[in-house]
Amino acid sequence: MNSLSRRRFIHLLGAAGSVTALGTMGLTLGGCSGGKPGAGPRVVVVGGGFGGATCAKYLRRFNPSIQVTLVERDARFVTCPFSNAVLGGLQDMNSIQHTYDALRTQHGVNVLQDEVTAIDPAGNRVSLQNGGELEYDRLVVSPGVDLRWNDVEGLDETTSDIIPHAWKAGPQTITLRSQLEAMADGGVVVIAPPDNPFRCPPGPYERASLIANYLKTHKPRSKLLILDAKDKFSKQGLFMQAWEQLYPDMIEWVKGSDGGRIDRVDAATRTLYPEIGDPVTADVINFIPPQKAGAIVHAADLVNNDGWCPVDQRSFASTLQSNIHVIGDAAIAGKMPKSGFAANSQAKVCAAAIVSELGGTTMPDPSYVNTCYSLIAPDYGISVAAVYRLQDGKIVKVEGSGGVSPMDVPDEYRKNEARYARGWYQSITQDTFG
Ligand SMILES: Cc1cc2nc3c(=O)[nH]c(=O)nc-3n(C[C@H](O)[C@H](O)[C@H](O)COP(=O)(O)OP(=O)(O)OC[C@H]3O[C@@H](n4cnc5c(N)ncnc54)[C@H](O)[C@@H]3O)c2cc1C
Incomplete structure (x- = not known):
């Protein structure tokens, strides 16, 4: 990809967030968001980070009759993206925190501040730290990593x-x-x-x-x-x-x-x-x-010997347990890196797969997207980007898509990428939590 088309490509990614996966699946995005929790199938989502919050929101957008419960242990989510800017004294902690208010009030997601302490795959239910259990028709787990x-x-x-x-x-x-x-x-x-x-x-x-x-x-x-x-x-x-x-x-x-x-x-x-x-x-x-996949998936036998979760890379359904999907850092997602953008993109594919499956329809082949921006100084940004598709059941890069920033470019180019990085953050956090 030449530098002009690459620049345009990453600019579009930065501005538009991660719509690629959905665009190619032909799902309707407009007009079906919000409303009261439905009376249809029950989906429980564990973890309200980039993967879980996006999946909960898009399940409701794709099919408002689905009852979605998101269980997250913290009241607010603090993003790792731009936490390095906090370490460098460029921003404060408030600038990287997000609430679940919009998921509750605009998207009809039932958000529980609690911790899932056990998953019972045979009984299709999860146990909560504060007592009680939740039954599900489908479970989505996006617990991030543990050390x-x-x-x-x-x-x-x-x-x-x-x-x-x-x-x-x-x-x-x-x-x-x-x-x-x-x-x-x-x-x-x-x-x-x-x-x-x-x-x-x-x-x-x-x-x-x-x-x-x-x-x-x-x-x-x-x-x-x-x-x-x-x-x-x-x-x-x-x-x-x-x-x-x-x-x-x-x-x-x-x-x-x-x-x-x-x-x-x-x-x-x-x-x-x-x-x-x-x-x-x-x-x-x-x-x-x-690192390894977040703790909760280990007790539920959702991991392989390396500590990560094998999934069907088309739907993110676990290959080890029925009715459970794993997305984000915890999942083995072919060539995709473990990033917030990747988790967000996978979450939409997973939501579409669940909606199709529960509705008895077949989901078209998905595509996935990721860009990782890095700031080297406040006015100096670089990036790596790619679009992905399925090939023989594995997520692979689309030849010629994205790439890394070129070497030896004028300062203006780096300055623009720093600007796109900030634009990307606004758009991904709005898409995930807004
Ligand atoms: C320094 C740094 C910089 C980064 N910069 C970028 C970047 O610029 N761009 C980018 O795309 N990515 C970036 N990332 C990566 C990104 O943060 C992760 O890839 C992303 O957060 C993964 O999303 P996830 O949903 O898998 O996990 P998370 O976003 O970590 O979400 C997991 C959530 O699950 C909750 N949880 C876990 N277990 C339970 C349980 N049992 N019950 C209830 N809740 C539970 C946790 O509290 C957490 O909120 C960065 C990471 C780091 C460390």
């Missing part, structure tokens, strides 16, 4: 107050931001990203960039070291070119096979022990542990 604490010696949930992961936005974001603010000029920050697969492949490198932007302005003698479990990472050429240009001598990236991979952590002394080479002590450590 694999046991994979790294010395690290567990209790050490995350000293060594925050900040890979679920909320209190952890505030902890890491406070540590950065408290650090003296001349301090050392370490970010330790995990091996694949994990939530938001470019996320750690966007984080490094925006923290470096903060340090450059407020603590210019400081250093940022990335000790990576991997030997390469998403949009690497673009990130490294930008780091050289914007943060020369501030960011150092160490690849896994050169001593980036960490075996052991001593939280008390903030020391990391790499597989190869000397221990590293830092003033602030952001260790991002390896």
